[in-house]
Amino acid sequence: MNLVLAIEQTRSITKGAAREHLALAAASKRVSDLEARLGVQLFERRARGVEPTEACRALVRHIRSLHASLHALESEVVEFARGIKGHLRIAANSGAIAECLPADLAAFLQAHPQIRISLEDMTSAEAQAAVADGRADVGIFTPPVLDNRVQHWSYRPARLAVLVPEDHPLADRSAVTFSDLLDYDLIGLHAGASAQELMREQALARGRTLNARLQVRGFDAIAQLVEAGLGVAVLPEVPAERFSRVFKVRLLQLNEPWAARDYCLGVARQERQPAVLQRFVESLCPQSKVDQTAPPRRDPSDNQDLQNRKPA
Structure with missing residues (x-):
């Protein structure tokens, strides 16, 4: 596979063989054997070298992915020699x-100082998919649960709140709908x-359109845009309250039943979880x-006893 990658990058079997410290004849045979095994042509031979086929480009994508996985594997295993006893991959919204x-x-x-944690910011749907597909060990997300391969528990209650600019028409209120x-x-x-997505659904339920003209990544960016007077925002209450002390914005309560929500913690369903x-x-x-x-497991003989009992 490294040979295929070298040839694809150099566009030459000769140069690829040299980079992998192989004789030209040996390199050519390896490529031919691989083509025969896969049943496809990997390179088109030309006067000034070779050109990768579409099949070769697909193979190269997988080779690079394998290299990345092997590098991650090596890095993680080396950590055990340094005293790390476990690694948890967490995907959270x-x-x-x-x-x-x-x-x-x-x-x-x-x-647990000997456990290493990796954390990745994802949407709730992405976090669930990552857990179900084995790309994450733990997911933190808001309902609904979209994949029955994910076992979940209630983690923490939460609430949505509203931020508006200080001079906004709604700024003198304590709560809004x-x-x-x-x-x-x-x-x-x-x-x-x-x-x-929840706000989009709620707007549609009211026969209205959500004027979501500005969409960014990060709550701090949202707060700055609200401060600049570019709109209002609905976001989790804890960061909203924090931003109300830092930026020139007002924090308002959102009087809606769906403003109260829960975060869930999910893992892949399996008979026994790693310790x-x-x-x-x-x-x-x-x-x-x-x-x-x-x-508790019922003894099979219990069922037999029940069957043998006669009504009084």
């Missing part, structure tokens, strides 16, 4: 990262973010320890 997850991660790492906001431009996260993962789940969701306890 922006709200959980901004509201509650950092403190819980810090507490867990303080109690979602209908109050639909007359103004709404600043939100990128498409696919759970709060953004490190189970410890993490129980740390963030103590109720999971009870949920995972299997019900």
Whole structure:
């Protein structure tokens, strides 16, 4: 595979063979053998070298992906020699990262310093898919749960709030409804973010259109755009309250039933979770320890005894 990559990059079997320290005849035979095994032509021979076919380009994409995976594998295994005892890959939505997850991660790492954690910011749907497909060990997201391959527990309650500019017509209120906001431009996260999709659904339910003219990545960018008077925003209450102390914006309560929501913690369904993962789940969701306890198994003879009993 390294030979194929070298030839694709140099556009020459001769140069590719030299880079991999192979004789030209040996390199040619390896390419021919691989083409025979795959049943496709990888390179078109030309007067001034070779040109990769579409099949070769597809193969090269996989080779590069394998190289990246092998590098990650090596890096992770080397960490065990340095005293690391486990690695957790966490995919979480922006709200959980901004509201509650950092403190819980810090507490867990303080109690388990030999465990390494990788955290990636994803939408709720992406986090669930990453867990279901095995690209993440843990997902933190808001409902609904979209994949039955994901086992989940309630993690933390949360609430959405509203930010408006200080001189906005709604700024003198303490609370607003979602209908109050639909007359103004709404600043939100990128498409696919759970709060953004929820607002779109709520607007449609009211027969209105969501004026989502500005969509950015990051709550701090949203707060700055609100301060500049470019619109209003609905975002998690904890970062919203924090921004109200930093920027020239007002924090308003959102009087809607759907403003109260929960963050969920999800893992892939399997009969037995790895010890490190189970410890993490129980740390963030103590109720999971009870949920995972299997019900007592009934002795098969009990069923036979019931069948043999005659009514009195």
